[in-house]
Amino acid sequence: MKGTHANLSKEFITTSDKTDWHNDALWFLRAKRDKQRDTIEDWEKLRSTAAAIKDHTLSRLADYLQTFEENALQNGMQVHWAWDDAELREITASILRENNARSVVKSKSMLTEECGLNPYLEKEGFDVVDTDLGERIVQLRKEHPSHIVVPAIHLKKEEVSDTFHEKMQTEKGNADPGYLTAAAREALRKDFIKADAAITGVNFGVAESGAVVVCTNEGNADMGVHSKKTVIHCMGLEKLVPGYKELAVFTRLLARSATGQPVTVFTSHYRKPRPDVKQHIIIVNNKRTDIYTDPEFRQAMRCIRCGACMNTCPVYRRSGGHSYHHTVPGPIGSVLAPFYGKEKNKDLPFASTLCGSCNNVCPVKIDLAGLLYKWRQKLTDETSADTSKKMSMQVGSSILKSHKKYGMVTTAFRWVPKSLLQSKFNPWNSKGEDGKKARVFPEVPGETFRQWYKKRQK
Numbered sequence: 001m002k003g004t005h006a007n008l009s010k011e012f013i014t015t016s017d018k019t020d021w022h023n024d025a026l027w028f029l030r031a032k033r034d035k036q037r038d039t040i041e042d043w044e045k046l047r048s049t050a051a052a053i054k055d056h057t058l059s060r061l062a063d064y065l066q067t068f069e070e071n072a073l074q075n076g077m078q079v080h081w082a083w084d085d086a087e088l089r090e091i092t093a094s095i096l097r098e099n100n101a102r103s104v105v106k107s108k109s110m111l112t113e114e115c116g117l118n119p120y121l122e123k124e125g126f127d128v129v130d131t132d133l134g135e136r137i138v139q140l141r142k143e144h145p146s147h148i149v150v151p152a153i154h155l156k157k158e159e160v161s162d163t164f165h166e167k168m169q170t171e172k173g174n175a176d177p178g179y180l181t182a183a184a185r186e187a188l189r190k191d192f193i194k195a196d197a198a199i200t201g202v203n204f205g206v207a208e209s210g211a212v213v214v215c216t217n218e219g220n221a222d223m224g225v226h227s228k229k230t231v232i233h234c235m236g237l238e239k240l241v242p243g244y245k246e247l248a249v250f251t252r253l254l255a256r257s258a259t260g261q262p263v264t265v266f267t268s269h270y271r272k273p274r275p276d277v278k279q280h281i282i283i284v285n286n287k288r289t290d291i292y293t294d295p296e297f298r299q300a301m302r303c304i305r306c307g308a309c310m311n312t313c314p315v316y317r318r319s320g321g322h323s324y325h326h327t328v329p330g331p332i333g334s335v336l337a338p339f340y341g342k343e344k345n346k347d348l349p350f351a352s353t354l355c356g357s358c359n360n361v362c363p364v365k366i367d368l369a370g371l372l373y374k375w376r377q378k379l380t381d382e383t384s385a386d387t388s389k390k391m392s393m394q395v396g397s398s399i400l401k402s403h404k405k406y407g408m409v410t411t412a413f414r415w416v417p418k419s420l421l422q423s424k425f426n427p428w429n430s431k432g433e434d435g436k437k438a439r440v441f442p443e444v445p446g447e448t449f450r451q452w453y454k455k456r457q458k
């Protein structure tokens, strides 16, 4: 993923006819979420409870992690700790090697995406097949997921049809979703049968029992876990909940917030390995302790990766997930990204209108707009400056601070030809596919407000 958010969005907006379609597809999910919210009387209380549970768990994270590990070991699971992405990759590869596994079926995991697991395993000679339908589509296209819950939301069914035709020899031009899904299912069944090992992500880790909980709509995690003798669950250390009572709060919130479903089709609890099965849990840090130890940003660790903030964000909906050049896109991604490189991700907290729509839908009540605003202030001081932006801010501030200067500038503005305003002062000056300007500068009234007001006073 290369380029700044501004450039990548421009590409999405100007070279495709997808902007409105993408916007509508995401808004459809947001509307479904609202309908589900209305079925729960105490929805706001549920959100506050979820936030409080997460804060409590985070305040005793070390204790809960220890309890989780002890219980998981007692259940017969093997527990590993990965400090960073490289350790996750190495531990996974060594487990696979130890068990003579050369091919792997993997269910959806943004953590393994974040840690670059697939390319690493492929380089080391393993076959990796993503089994979530959306992830399989983007894997076949050699792309990254553009959304954390619906990874192929940026693609139309015709594009999926072309990809399947090219990679799986399906009927050319057949974009019927039923046909395409059946084709993917048939191919994936063979991959499931052939694979030596299964890898899954983890939605929740239950400290009181040492179980991991994986939520899917396709049952693909279960297909892997129940049919393989080597199983690896990759879990970010923020995924812990104290017990089942607390878990119930999140299972009520997750699917409703994510896709507007009352619950995910499969909510699978893996506690004990079956006889002859080696089941591993890798607990991954990868900068989570940096977020944890930062009092200003710790609340970002509450995130349950439901994607609701993306579905509602007007910038995400109109610019597409790939414009964020970080594994997790959208509002929460822009809050997390600077922890993974301030300089390279300094533009992301600015990719927001700060409208606060994300705050309104977040099931764990993260103040996303507030955190984005905080990053803007910090990154402006801590990273290399965008000189033109800095200069224009200084000029703007000196004009807005002076009554006299403001009057002079707004009067002088009226003498600038409209064509110059359109070309030099309009950031939305680019042309769309229809050859028209994306936005046209509005007519400037002949007199300033002050002149108009003075005349009325007379």
Ligand code: SF4
Binding pocket: 257, 302, 303, 304, 305, 306, 307, 308, 309, 310, 332, 361, 362, 363, 364, 365, 366, 368
């Ligand atoms: S920040 Fe909130 S809304 Fe966004 S993905 Fe995380 S939990 Fe969901």
